[in-house]
Amino acid sequence: MGLFDFFRRPPTRAAFAQIILRQIAQHQLAPDCRYDSEQFRIVAAGVDGIIFNLDNAYRDYCAAPRQQRAAVVQQYLSIYSSPGMPSSFAEARASLMPVLRSRQQGDHLRLLAQAEPQRAAFVTASQDFSEDMVIMLAYDTQTNMATIGQASLTQWGVTFEQALAAAMDNLRDRTAQRFVAMGNGLLMGDWNDAYDSSRLLLPDLLYRACQGGEPLVMVPTRGRLLLASSNNAAAQLSMLALAEQLARDEGRHVSSAMYGVRQGKVVACQPADAGVAAALRRHRTIIGADLYNQQKLEWERLNASTGEDVFVATCLLIERQSGERVVSVSSWARDVHTLLPRTDVVAIELYDEHGERSGNKMLAWDDAQAIDGGLMEQIDCYPVRYRVRASPDPQSLAAVPACEI
Template identity: 35%
Template sequence: MDGQSAVQHLIEGGHMGFFDTLFRRRPTPDQFAKLFVAAARKQGFEGDLTYKADEFRLLLGEGSFFNLHNAYHAYYNTRGAQQQRALQGFVSALASSKQSTPQQATVARPMLRAVIRSRTALEDVRLHHVRTEGDDSAFHPAYLPFGEDCVVLLALDHPDAISTLTNGPEAAWQLTFDQALAVAIDNLRDAPDDFAEIAAGVYRGAWADGYDISRALLPDMIERVPVRGRPVFMAPTRDVLLVAGDNDDVGLANMVELAHQALMQGRSVSAHMYHYEDRQPLRYVPSNPALAQRLAHLERLLDKSEYDAQKEALDHIHEEQGQDIFVANYNLFTSDEEPVMSFSLASWTRGVDTSLPKVDRLALVRPDAEDNIGEVRVVSWEQAAHLLQPLLAREKGYPARYRTQGFPEDAQIAQLDEVP
């Protein structure tokens, strides 16, 4: 792009996302899959395990599957005993898929727990339905939205594993989803407050029982953490709940760095900060400009990883269904001088049916154009989405994508401010 000499391309599209840069000389995904299956068999898993290399997942039979992406990241970003614990943790998660579900409400009620998961966890299941059944008409998850990027699901607490109930409570329990969720959240109170200060101004949940971030569903517990100001929390992974105070810039900055480190371990959930207002979790943006910039960069890093995985799945679906749709990359750029000065960009080319990720900037491409607008005009997403709204149709799924409905006229492009 012209005028972009101070900007370098940080991360190319690829199915493993931004975490690729964290590993050196690691075995291939296929080699890891063999290792994982061997560990599962050694631990006594006797069910079907069919490896699908193009999806990097294991098919378990009866339409269920187990993604290997997070296990791969976690295993090869740790060493020694931590590496083995990471592997065994994911093998245990696999084993939970075969745990029996009690049919008596009296048995199920004390086992119920609420779990917070990224919206991408549900999207993986939805896209699996699309790929195996042709559409997602049979996909009816039961969940409660949590903030912008997470959901709350029901789960059963087994002695050695957590079994997520994506479809909600069993009909035999005669409980609505809301009733079961109230029980599940109340059961989290069985463990007392347990936060430890791990950096200046930052407290981490120390339960280590698989439900650490679930305690974010208990506003009164969050309010009791002894931070400076009102509590602000992050749930970067399923096992890491961090809390700092909104009157403590050092604590908030430390929390962002710790969240970044946690995300490198896999099982990612969210890169956002949240706080409670009227007992509702709301997105929190730091008032300190430098800190807000660092947080935004972390959010883009996770967005990049999620969009890469989504693109890979959609490309497979379109190929199998004979659809000629270009799934645009979520490209991430950063400044040579200041890495957190990042922005995301996607390309929209005239004459190409495109699925666009939501990005900071759009490159509008008119092949062979020779007028004063130029062949490529880079514009802000915010302005383009407003002026070109009829040409962008929101698609189903998460993270957000928009299907192009044609291409803007030259006069419309001329109205858009060019971003340097």
């Protein structure tokens, strides 16, 4: 590596955090800020102090050309100088926008509130949209986009539905038909205003852009909307490949599902083509494993803060058929208090008559869940986990056929 290559390299996570701290101090944006290296964030003093999660900022900083990195930092630092939420709905109405977010965001905030009870909890306002996604509201300004909490709606004296109706009007007003061709009949939204994924909520727009057949859409990340025709399997496969790349490169995950329009309503759907359906299952399994393993880190931080002795199981992936098929696997250890992810296969520990471990038995999820009914307790979280405190008895386990991965 040459000298110039060294200077072009992006900073480490710790070095980036120091860049942010120096900027905060230099511009006196917030008092007594500290770097939390474990969770990669900047925390301001006080129960109402701003928490600046650095993951997205660091990703954008490293991806930007060197001459644009200072602007990236300044854009993110606007959270410290943005105006507060308006005191009335009339003031806020023109700046409301709908946003689509992964259900994981709400679960992250819930776990954070449990791990840090001394800090004021932020209660989100949202509406279910699909299995893995919710609709939320944002207050949009020239410098910042702030998520609206339930406290603001209560102060304004409006329901979520009333505020969403106003936000949808604003979204329509800001939406001309802007798509760019990506090849093979695949289209991608080209608004680049942080609300590309929100246009999934506009079925008329999707129909106008679709090139024959019914529109099929994915919103893998916050700033992306991908569209293909139900008549074009090649475009759908290209859509899945690009969705996987965007999820890996951009972060800010929103949804791994594919959506269509049924009776004027946008809903999650399954593609008709068998090859596309298999590719979608593979994509969702990979994204699901990543979400589970992010969740595992958050649960482990919570357990460390509360002292709870519970094992948070990992979601493992096994590839078959040269990567065309991916199977998720979790491990159910003997008599260990465990939080299990819902996986395709569960590996249950086996022991011989002397109590020595003799291997694992692989069971399909439904078969594992049916053993000795009641051993699995579903936990209210996303992605869903199941609490197990005991192992199946050997007789019940022996009666269930093993599955092949």
